[in-house]
Amino acid sequence: MDTSEKIGKIDIPKKAIYRLSIYYRCLQKLKANEVETVSSTTLAKAAGVKSAQLRKDLAYFGQFGTRGLGYPVDILLSTIRDTLGREHLQPVILVGAGNLGSALLRYHGFEKEGFEVVAAFDANPDAARSRGVLLAVYPDSDLESFIGENSVKLAILCVPVEFAQAVVNRLVAAGIQGILNFSPIVLEVTPDVTVNNVDLALELEHLSYFIR
Amino acid sequence: MDTSEKIGKIDIPKKAIYRLSIYYRCLQKLKANEVETVSSTTLAKAAGVKSAQLRKDLAYFGQFGTRGLGYPVDILLSTIRDTLGREHLQPVILVGAGNLGSALLRYHGFEKEGFEVVAAFDANPDAARSRGVLLAVYPDSDLESFIGENSVKLAILCVPVEFAQAVVNRLVAAGIQGILNFSPIVLEVTPDVTVNNVDLALELEHLSYFIR
Numbered sequence: 371m372d373t374s375e376k377i378g379k380i381d382i383p384k385k386a387i388y389r390l391s392i393y394y395r396c397l398q399k400l401k402a403n404e405v406e407t408v409s410s411t412t413l414a415k416a417a418g419v420k421s422a423q424l425r426k427d428l429a430y431f432g433q434f435g436t437r438g439l440g441y442p443v444d445i446l447l448s449t450i451r452d453t454l455g456r457e458h459l460q461p462v463i464l465v466g467a468g469n470l471g472s473a474l475l476r477y478h479g480f481e482k483e484g485f486e487v488v489a490a491f492d493a494n495p496d497a498a499r500s501r502g503v504l505l506a507v508y509p510d511s512d513l514e515s516f517i518g519e520n521s522v523k524l525a526i527l528c529v530p531v532e533f534a535q536a537v538v539n540r541l542v543a544a545g546i547q548g549i550l551n552f553s554p555i556v557l558e559v560t561p562d563v564t565v566n567n568v569d570l571a572l573e574l575e576h577l578s579y580f581i582r
Numbered sequence: 583m584d585t586s587e588k589i590g591k592i593d594i595p596k597k598a599i600y601r602l603s604i605y606y607r608c609l610q611k612l613k614a615n616e617v618e619t620v621s622s623t624t625l626a627k628a629a630g631v632k633s634a635q636l637r638k639d640l641a642y643f644g645q646f647g648t649r650g651l652g653y654p655v656d657i658l659l660s661t662i663r664d665t666l667g668r669e670h671l672q673p674v675i676l677v678g679a680g681n682l683g684s685a686l687l688r689y690h691g692f693e694k695e696g697f698e699v700v701a702a703f704d705a706n707p708d709a710a711r712s713r714g715v716l717l718a719v720y721p722d723s724d725l726e727s728f729i730g731e732n733s734v735k736l737a738i739l740c741v742p743v744e745f746a747q748a749v750v751n752r753l754v755a756a757g758i759q760g761i762l763n764f765s766p767i768v769l770e771v772t773p774d775v776t777v778n779n780v781d782l783a784l785e786l787e788h789l790s791y792f793i794r
Contacts (some may be wrong), residue, residue: 391788453791469691474782477782478683483786523790524793526712548792550782554607564792567790573762573778574672574674574738576600576603580760580776581735
């Protein structure tokens with residue numbers, strides 16, 4: 371079997387992509403500490419996965435580690451970086467600059483990972499600006515033209531739940547392909563669009579089940 | 583087999599608990615619209631899962647739906663509520679009131695789902711207050727006494743990544759059993775503690791892989 375064919379995006383499971391990002395961060399720390407090779411056991415422990423899982427994930431890239439010597443940190447880093455496409459800064463828009471949306475805009479935690487929030491949109495831009503948002507806030511009627519003119523593919527969605535699906539339909543029609551959704555709703559999109567849900571209340575509910 | 587034994591927390595898989603929360607929300611909407619019974623197909627579609635998955639999840643509670651009539655909304659609601667323990671307002675503390683932490687405190691999205699953030703802790707409470715946090719912000723040296731005196735079991739962790747593990751060790755020693763972790767680090771905890779990770783940059787990375 372030609373392993374080079376396995377590097378395509380189709381062949382790596384969706385869950386494995388998350389783990390690759392985590393391995394990448396661990397490897398960056400190892401490199402910063404001038405570590406040249408790492409065993410599967412050590413890397414798996416740092417990433418919080420089982421060794422067997424790690425070996426299976428890295429096997430998507432073909433044969434890698436040298437038995438007894440471990441994985442070469444530098445080569446593994448560049449292979450994962452190429453796969454994840456981390457070399458490009460991705461422009462992101464944020465839609466819905468209410469309490470959570472404007473909080474996320476003040477957070478600035480995305481930039482250091484290679485994402486730039488280039489604009490925010492809200493039905494009431496003046497209200498958003500009054501919440502201390504320093505980024506340009508446009509009326510949501512400008513969504514389609516902005517997405518088209520700036521070739522934006524990623525959007526963070528923080529609109530009230532009752533507007534979420536309608537806004538998503540507009541985003542997808544305008545060319546958005548990836549949505550980070552903070553609204554507690556199951557969004558319907560076409561198969562070529564990826565939605566990742568971040569539902570903070572759901573996470574707390576889940577935790578509270580396990581602490582009883 | 584006695585199905586009543588299957589309602590215990592041990593027998594429902596961790597992933598299924600997330601889905602139960604989502605079914606619960608969908609059922610609440612149905613009840614608000616005065617719908618009395620719902621088919622597995624309809625409920626599954628609203629929750630964004632396959633019908634077979636829904637039927638499997640609800641089978642943890644024993645025999646439920648009546649063939650051809652669907653599930654009784656009221657009974658299913660109360661059964662899931664009892665299972666998730668949603669009837670109690672859970673006190674939560676937030677540790678690390680920096681950019682993201684103070685943003686979450688301003689968000690107020692947890693309360694409507696039954697969680698109250700009762701206090702925030704920071705190494706520098708004055709700086710946190712200057713970020714507009716209105717909640718009581720205590721120095722982190724007060725963590726142990728506050729957790730003990732108020733029987734807090736849930737914590738939201740937003741401290742800088744280099745302090746995260748040390749803070750978690752203190753939280754767990756003081757009695758915290760569930761942690762919603764926003765630091766991009768794999769935390770090590772004992773098996774009786776549950777950690778759910780919310781990593782916003784990781785979610786964006788994951789999306790950007792699929793939009794290329």
